[in-house]
Amino acid sequence: xxxxxxxxxxxxxxxxxxxxIAIWSRAGSTEEFYVAGGGVSPLANGLATAADWMSAASxxxxxxxxxxxxxxxxxxxxGWTGGYVxxxxxxxxxxxxxxxxxxxxxxxxxxxxxxxxxxxxxCALFISFTYVAGQMRGVGIVFxxxxxxxxxWGVVIGMAIVFFYAVLGGMKGITYTQVAQYCVLIFAYMxxxxxxxxxxxxxPIPQLGLGGEVAEGVPLLDKLDGVLGxxxxxxxxxxxxxxxxxxxxxxxxxxxxxxxxxxIVRFFxxxxxxxxxxxxxxxxxxxxxxxxxxPAVAAFGMYNIIQSTSEKPIDQxxxxxxxxxxxxxxxxxxxxxxxxxQYLPDPASNELNIDKDIMVLAGPEIAQLPDWVVGLVAAxxxxxxxxxxxxxxxxxxxxxxxxxxxTFRPEIxxxxxxxxxxxxxxxxxxxxxxxxxxxPGFVAEVVAFAFGLAASSFFPVILLGIFSTRVNKEGAIAxxxxxxxxxxxxxxxxxxxxxELNTAEHWWWGISPEGIxxxxxxxxxxxxxxxxWLTPPPPKKVQELIQEIRIPKGxxxxxxx
Amino acid sequence: MSSSPTKMExxxxxxxxxxxxxxxxxxxxxxxxxxxxxxxxxxxxxGGFKLGFWFAQQGAIYAFLVLIFVYVVRMNKLDKEFNxxxx
Numbered sequence: 001x002x003x004x005x006x007x008x009x010x011x012x013x014x015x016x017x018x019x020x021i022a023i024w025s026r027a028g029s030t031e032e033f034y035v036a037g038g039g040v041s042p043l044a045n046g047l048a049t050a051a052d053w054m055s056a057a058s059x060x061x062x063x064x065x066x067x068x069x070x071x072x073x074x075x076x077x078x079g080w081t082g083g084y085v086x087x088x089x090x091x092x093x094x095x096x097x098x099x100x101x102x103x104x105x106x107x108x109x110x111x112x113x114x115x116x117x118x119x120x121x122x123c124a125l126f127i128s129f130t131y132v133a134g135q136m137r138g139v140g141i142v143f144x145x146x147x148x149x150x151x152x153w154g155v156v157i158g159m160a161i162v163f164f165y166a167v168l169g170g171m172k173g174i175t176y177t178q179v180a181q182y183c184v185l186i187f188a189y190m191x192x193x194x195x196x197x198x199x200x201x202x203x204p205i206p207q208l209g210l211g212g213e214v215a216e217g218v219p220l221l222d223k224l225d226g227v228l229g230x231x232x233x234x235x236x237x238x239x240x241x242x243x244x245x246x247x248x249x250x251x252x253x254x255x256x257x258x259x260x261x262x263x264i265v266r267f268f269x270x271x272x273x274x275x276x277x278x279x280x281x282x283x284x285x286x287x288x289x290x291x292x293x294x295p296a297v298a299a300f301g302m303y304n305i306i307q308s309t310s311e312k313p314i315d316q317x318x319x320x321x322x323x324x325x326x327x328x329x330x331x332x333x334x335x336x337x338x339x340x341x342q343y344l345p346d347p348a349s350n351e352l353n354i355d356k357d358i359m360v361l362a363g364p365e366i367a368q369l370p371d372w373v374v375g376l377v378a379a380x381x382x383x384x385x386x387x388x389x390x391x392x393x394x395x396x397x398x399x400x401x402x403x404x405x406x407t408f409r410p411e412i413x414x415x416x417x418x419x420x421x422x423x424x425x426x427x428x429x430x431x432x433x434x435x436x437x438x439x440p441g442f443v444a445e446v447v448a449f450a451f452g453l454a455a456s457s458f459f460p461v462i463l464l465g466i467f468s469t470r471v472n473k474e475g476a477i478a479x480x481x482x483x484x485x486x487x488x489x490x491x492x493x494x495x496x497x498x499x500e501l502n503t504a505e506h507w508w509w510g511i512s513p514e515g516i517x518x519x520x521x522x523x524x525x526x527x528x529x530x531x532x533w534l535t536p537p538p539p540k541k542v543q544e545l546i547q548e549i550r551i552p553k554g555x556x557x558x559x560x561x
Numbered sequence: 562m563s564s565s566p567t568k569m570e571x572x573x574x575x576x577x578x579x580x581x582x583x584x585x586x587x588x589x590x591x592x593x594x595x596x597x598x599x600x601x602x603x604x605x606x607x608g609g610f611k612l613g614f615w616f617a618q619q620g621a622i623y624a625f626l627v628l629i630f631v632y633v634v635r636m637n638k639l640d641k642e643f644n645x646x647x648x
Contacts, residue, residue: 073618074614077617077622078591078617081621082621088633089583210618211609212608213609221609221611221614237611237614243596250591250596274637281626284625284629288622291622292619292622295618550573550576551569552640553645554647
C-alpha cells in the first residue's frame, strides 16, 4: 500500500468512527443538546475538553512556532496551560453549581439584565466565529496536503462531517466524538515524537529527550544554541521579547483560555461541582501530554533541519526535504550559486525557508517511519481541527437558540427550541465553511483577537460575579464594553490600520497586540468596580444567588430550574 | 440552605485562603521562574536543561497539574468538613 492509500484509509476510518458515535448518541432534548444532559463523567469530560481545546494550530503549528522562537515560544506553553488553573480554581466549580447552559446565561442572571446578556452573546459570537473560521481552513489545508484535494473540497467534506454530528448530536454527540478524537490526535502526535527522541537522544520519552545528549557530553539544547549561534541566530534557550511583553502575552493567553466560552461550557456537562473541579484536572493532564511534548518536537525538528540542510549540497539533500519542497512548505533557492544551502538570519542571503507546520507534518518522514504513520498524523490533524470546530459551532448555535431566541420568546416549547438550535448550528456550519473557503485574510491574527477578547470581556465579569456581591449590572456592562472596545481598537490599529507601525517602539509600554488583552482585562476590572460603587448594589435575590453558587451542595437539582 | 451564615462565611474564608496560596504558587512557577528570574535560574543546570528554560517549557506545566489536583483534594475535604458536599 502506498502513502496516499494509507492516508485515505486512516482518515476514512476515523471519520466512520465519528459518524458512528454521532448516530449512537443523538440528542433528544434541549438539555442533551446544550450540555449532554449534565451526565458526562469527569474523565470523559476531561478528554473531550482536551480535544475541544487543542485546535489545528496546537497540533500542526505550535511546535514550529516554538522552533523558530526558542525560549520566547514558552509564552504559548505556559499561557495555554496556566489558564486551566484559573478555570479550575476560580470559574468551573461555581459555574457548574449555577447549573444553566451557557456563559451569557450566567452573565444575564447574575447581572439581572438582558442587556448584559446580549453584550455577552455578542462577545461569545465574535470570539467563536473568528476562531472557527481558522479551524475550517485548517481542515481544508490538511485535506489538500495529504489527500491531494483542493482546499475548497477539503472544507466542504469537513463541513459535512461536523454538520452531521454537531447538528444531530448536539453537545452529547460532540462530547463522545471528542473523546475519540483526543485518542486519535494524541496517538498521532506521540508516535513520531517518541521515535525521533529515540533516534536523536536515545531516550524514548520526548520530555526527557529534550534535556538529553546528542553526543557524549553534548546536551541537545547546548548544541542547538551553538549551531544557531554559528549561523548568526540568537540562542535557542534565550529570547528576544522584552520581559513586560512576555509577561503580558502569557497573562492574556492564560486569562483568555479561562474565558473562552467553548471551554467553559464543557464544565456544565458534568453531574456535580466536585466533578467540575476534577475534570479540569483531567483536562489539563491530557493537554499537558501534548504541550510538554511540543517543545521537544520543536527542538528536535530544528536540530534535524539544520543538520540535514545547512551547508549541504543542494543535489544531495534527504528525500523528505525534496518531498516537502513540492508542497512549498520547504523552499530552497541557491542565491549565491555555490551549490550549498545557507540557512541565515538575514532574509537577503538566506536560502532556506521553512513553514512552521513542517516540524510536525514531516516528523514521520524525518524519523523514517512507515507510511501508515504519515496517514495517522493526517488523521490526527483532522481530529484536532474537527473537534475544536464542533465545540465552537455548538456555542454559536446555543447562543442563538437559547440566549437570544428563548430569552425574548420564553413561551416556545422545548421541541421548537431544539429545532431552532439545530437550524442555527446548520447555519453556523455553512457560514464557517464560507469563511474557510474565503478566509478573511487575517486568519493568523484572529488568535490574538479571540484570546484578547475573551480575556478582556468575559473573564473579569464572571470572576467578579462569583467573588464579589457588590458588583452590579451597571458595572458589568460598562466593564465588558470598555474591555472589548479597548482591546478591539488596539489590535485593529496595529494589525489592520497601521500594520507598518506594529513594532515595539510604537506599542504602549512595549505591549504587543498579542498581550494587550491583559491591559483590557485590567481596565474591565477597574471600570466594573468603579461604576458598581457609584450605583446601587444588586437586589437581594441576586445576593442570594451568589451565596448559593459558592457552596457545592444541591448542584444536582440546580440544573433543572 | 442548611448551614448557618457564620459557618458559611467560615467555609468561604477557608476556600479563599486555599485559592490565595495555590494562586501564589501558580504565579511564582510561571511568571516568576519562567519569566522574571529566568536568567538567574539559567545559571543552574539540571541534566541537559538550564533550569529557567526548563520551568518555562516544562516545569510550569507540571506544577499547574499538581496545583489543580491539590485543590481538588483540599476542597473535597473542606466540603465534607462543612457538610456542604453533594453526596
